[in-house]
Amino acid sequence: MSLEKRSFEDYHEGEFGVLKEADREVYELITREYERQRNTLQLVAAENQCSRAVLAALGSVVQNKTAEGFPGARYHGGCEVVDDIERLAVGRAKEAFGAQYANVQPHCGTGANQIVLTALLERGDKILSLGLGQGGHFSHGATLSLTGEFFDVENYYVDNRSFLLDYNVIRDKAVEVKPKLIICGASAYTRTIDFEKFREIADKVGAYLLADISHISGLVMAGAHPSPVNYAHFTTTSTYKPGGPRGGLIVMGGDYNRKTKIRGRDLALWEHIQRATFPGVQGTPYLNHIAAKAVFFKETLSDEYKARQFKIIENAKRLASSLLDLGLDVLTGGTDNHMVLVNVSNFREGLTGVIAQKCLEECGIVVDVNKLPYDKKSASVASGIRLGTPIVTKNGMGVKEMDEISVLIDAILKAVEIISEREYKIDESFKEEKRNEVKELCSG
Numbered sequence: 115m116s117l118e119k120r121s122f123e124d125y126h127e128g129e130f131g132v133l134k135e136a137d138r139e140v141y142e143l144i145t146r147e148y149e150r151q152r153n154t155l156q157l158v159a160a161e162n163q164c165s166r167a168v169l170a171a172l173g174s175v176v177q178n179k180t181a182e183g184f185p186g187a188r189y190h191g192g193c194e195v196v197d198d199i200e201r202l203a204v205g206r207a208k209e210a211f212g213a214q215y216a217n218v219q220p221h222c223g224t225g226a227n228q229i230v231l232t233a234l235l236e237r238g239d240k241i242l243s244l245g246l247g248q249g250g251h252f253s254h255g256a257t258l259s260l261t262g263e264f265f266d267v268e269n270y271y272v273d274n275r276s277f278l279l280d281y282n283v284i285r286d287k288a289v290e291v292k293p294k295l296i297i298c299g300a301s302a303y304t305r306t307i308d309f310e311k312f313r314e315i316a317d318k319v320g321a322y323l324l325a326d327i328s329h330i331s332g333l334v335m336a337g338a339h340p341s342p343v344n345y346a347h348f349t350t351t352s353t354y355k356p357g358g359p360r361g362g363l364i365v366m367g368g369d370y371n372r373k374t375k376i377r378g379r380d381l382a383l384w385e386h387i388q389r390a391t392f393p394g395v396q397g398t399p400y401l402n403h404i405a406a407k408a409v410f411f412k413e414t415l416s417d418e419y420k421a422r423q424f425k426i427i428e429n430a431k432r433l434a435s436s437l438l439d440l441g442l443d444v445l446t447g448g449t450d451n452h453m454v455l456v457n458v459s460n461f462r463e464g465l466t467g468v469i470a471q472k473c474l475e476e477c478g479i480v481v482d483v484n485k486l487p488y489d490k491k492s493a494s495v496a497s498g499i500r501l502g503t504p505i506v507t508k509n510g511m512g513v514k515e516m517d518e519i520s521v522l523i524d525a526i527l528k529a530v531e532i533i534s535e536r537e538y539k540i541d542e543s544f545k546e547e548k549r550n551e552v553k554e555l556c557s558g
């Protein structure tokens with residue numbers, strides 16, 4: 115049963131009694147967060163909701179164990195149980211992704227990308243990736259990220275009219291730049307990514323291909339989006355976005371065992387990844403998170419999980435079409451995945467992404483402000499918002515609720531009084547009315 119249907123005490127049963135006794139302040143903050151998640155609409159495309167079994171593994175004594183290294187080759191004693199846990203998680207990750215190699219140690223998706231870059235590249239090597247403001251990610255070489263500081267990064271862009279990836283343009287850019295690594299995958303792109311084409315481009319210029327599928331990895335595991343695993347040399351994902359614990363993952367397909375000389379060491383590609391993980395980038399992995407990843411990967415093999423991924427897409431498509439029907443500008447005219455991008459500045463004169471995000475949140479609808487491709491506004495003001503359907507789908511919502519959510523969004527964005535690009539006013543009684551409607555929807 116999802117968290118929306120249960121009280122905090124009921125959901126967490128006994129274990130939070132201990133915290134309540136030990137630290138009332140933190141207990142109350144966690145209770146508040148639980149109520150926030152339960153009574154408001156969670157439409158952050160990067161978020162999901164893990165199961166109670168995953169939470170149990172996260173909160174287990176496994177968190178006490180230190181174990182630098184890999185199963186069978188640790189720098190600490192007493193690792194026989196955590197070795198079995200990590201082996202189980204690796205086996206299940208391989209099965210879930212149809213991969214030849216899996217590394218469950220990365221602390222997060224960004225860390226997984228840093229490990230791949232550390233394994234392959236030397237300072238100043240060239241990366242070609244989708245620009246951050248175009249839907250890319252900080253860890254794909256953005257300025258201010260260490261990936262942008264250490265490497266020579268060039269970007270490819272989406273088309274300035276269709277907002278779609280144009281693979282011919284990307285190929286031409288790759289031929290011009292001659293990168294050592296091409297990164298594909300995005301945090302704000304709503305259409306299917308052609309990983310096979312990316313691999314053709316990478317092969318043409320002799321580059322490695324990294325597919326960061328953090329946002330769509332649940333869809334990929336279920337077969338609801340084509341998989342990059344046998345095209346990309348390396349596939350990375352965060353594990354919370356598809357509905358598991360916080361953490362990262364690296365998987366590899368047919369290239370995993372390819373002998374490659376990097377910095378004088380002639381090793382298989384997977385061995386370079388192991389070395390870059392520890393001691394390259396990380397120390398002890400979070401073994402409780404690895405136990406939770408094992409639980410999660412088992413869940414992803416179930417029919418319920420797989421069916422839900424298709425439902426997430428169905429709901430996102432319906433949310434996009436309902437918003438379009440109400441006159442909102444949905445980028446690319448719809449979506450192929452879990453995500454919907456809306457240009458709110460095209461909806462009302464003076465409306466910005468940040469005002470949309472804040473006034474929706476005051477009414478109980480949680481979304482992200484999002485700089486859109488070719489957006490003239492700064493990232494913190496922006497013209498867009500990004501919405502995602504994984505959590506509302508997990509909580510049993512369907513197309514009827516997507517229509518209701520669209521009507522709420524339309525009404526709130528029309529009602530807000532715009533003062534400046536960041537300032538606005540919203541009538542208190544209108545806000546209360548919408549919050550109650552949202553609460554009703556969440557408990558339905």
Ligand code: DSN
Pocket residue numbers: 160223251301302
């Ligand atoms: N937090 C993710 C997102 O919002 O897309 C990126 O790491």
